[in-house]
Amino acid sequence: MTAASKRIRVEYYAQFREMRKSPGEDVATSAATAIEFYRELDARHPFGVTAAQVRIALNGKLVPWETAITDGDTVVFLTPFGGG
Amino acid sequence: MNQPSAFQLSPEPIDTSLLSRGLLDAAAGAFVSFEGRVRNNNEGRQVLSLEYEAYVDMAMREGATVIEEATRRFDLIGALCVHRTGLLSIGDIAVWIGAISGHREEAFAACRFIIDEVKLRVPIWKKEHYVDGSTDWVAPPSVDTP
Numbered sequence: 001m002t003a004a005s006k007r008i009r010v011e012y013y014a015q016f017r018e019m020r021k022s023p024g025e026d027v028a029t030s031a032a033t034a035i036e037f038y039r040e041l042d043a044r045h046p047f048g049v050t051a052a053q054v055r056i057a058l059n060g061k062l063v064p065w066e067t068a069i070t071d072g073d074t075v076v077f078l079t080p081f082g083g084g
Numbered sequence: 085m086n087q088p089s090a091f092q093l094s095p096e097p098i099d100t101s102l103l104s105r106g107l108l109d110a111a112a113g114a115f116v117s118f119e120g121r122v123r124n125n126n127e128g129r130q131v132l133s134l135e136y137e138a139y140v141d142m143a144m145r146e147g148a149t150v151i152e153e154a155t156r157r158f159d160l161i162g163a164l165c166v167h168r169t170g171l172l173s174i175g176d177i178a179v180w181i182g183a184i185s186g187h188r189e190e191a192f193a194a195c196r197f198i199i200d201e202v203k204l205r206v207p208i209w210k211k212e213h214y215v216d217g218s219t220d221w222v223a224p225p226s227v228d229t230p
Contacts, residue, residue, distance in 0.1 A: 013139050014209035015221050057207070060142045076139055076207075080223035083136065083167055083208030084120055084179055084199055 006030065008037060009074040016077050019047055034058060035065035037075065047077075054079055091147025091206075092166045093138050098177045103164055112161045112184035116191035118199055120179040122172050126222065130215035136169045136178065139207040143167075150201040158194040160185050165198055167208060 011024040031037035034056045041047070051065060057076040058067055069075065100119070107115055124131050151163050163183040172178060179202065183194040203224065211221050 011139070013207070014137050014211070017137075057139070057142055060145060076142070078139070078207055079209065079221065081203065081205075081207055082210030082221065082223040083138075083206050084203035 006069070006071045008069060009072075010041070011074060011076045013076065013078075015049070015079050016047065020045070029069075032068060033065070034063065034067050034069055034075065037069055038065070038077065049079065090151045090162070090164045091144060092164075093140060093143060093147075093169050093208075094166050095168075095170045098166050098168060098180045100177065100180055103166060103180055103182055106164060107162050107182045107184045109161050109184055111186060113186050114188040114191040115182065115184045116188065116195050117180065117182040118195045119177050120199065122174050122176045122178055124174045126212060129212070131174070131212050132215050133171060133173050133213045134178075135171050135211040135213070136167070137209050137211070138167070138169050143206045143208055146206045147202060150198055150205060153201070154183070154194045154198050157197065158183070158185060158190040160190060160194055163194060163198065165202060167202065167206070169208075 006029055008027050008029055009024065010027055012020045012022055017023055027041065029037055029040055031040050035051060038051050055062060055078045056065060057078055058069065059074050104117065122134055147165060151165060154160060154163055161184045165181045167179045181195050181198050183191040185191040209221055211219055213219050
């Protein structure tokens with residue numbers, strides 16, 4: 001497995017789902033960390049929101065942007081919650 | 085009372101009397117509930133309806149953790165929280181919380197704790213539909229993203 005062949009599942013919700021017009025996608029990436037991955041996706045198709053407005057869940061858990069991502073991970077970008 | 089995972093997401097209208105009956109216990113001297121309802125205005129805009137969307141896996145886990153924390157912290161006999169998903173109309177119940185305890189102080193405090201933590205920690209998003217035909221994803225202004 002080379003770094004470039006890492007595959008990440010991205011699920012989109014709310015604003016991200018609408019911006020991407022998709023509930024999710026599998027992405028091949030060489031990004032080492034969550035923030036690198038976000039910037040890579042954003043460069044490909046701009047999300048319209050900066051990482052400063054967003055948090056990230058890795059395999060269902062909130063993690064810092066500097067967290068390493070590994071093959072098979074599921075990533076969700078979280079805009080501020082509006083429940084309640 | 086031995087309550088299993090007590091956080092639920094519901095695409096259907098919330099049946100409060102059914103949920104209340106799930107919180108009957110002979111040792112409970114207090115039952116306190118909170119209903120969050122859809123109101124017809126937000127920040128000066130006339131709201132027609134709204135949608136809730138959840139990241140279900142994480143929401144269920146975080147919601148269950150909030151209930152567990154509340155149960156320990158306030159020595160509850162039981163607690164339940166149900167949050168709606170999907171399209172809601174004005175007046176609909178968006179979220180229902182019930183807590184039972186030996187005495188009232190704990191149940192009151194637990195309801196407040198649960199709603200505050202759910203708003204902060206459970207990945208649910210709200211899209212408002214306005215009378216003028218526009219829509220917007222909204223979050224409380226107090227929400228701070230690190």
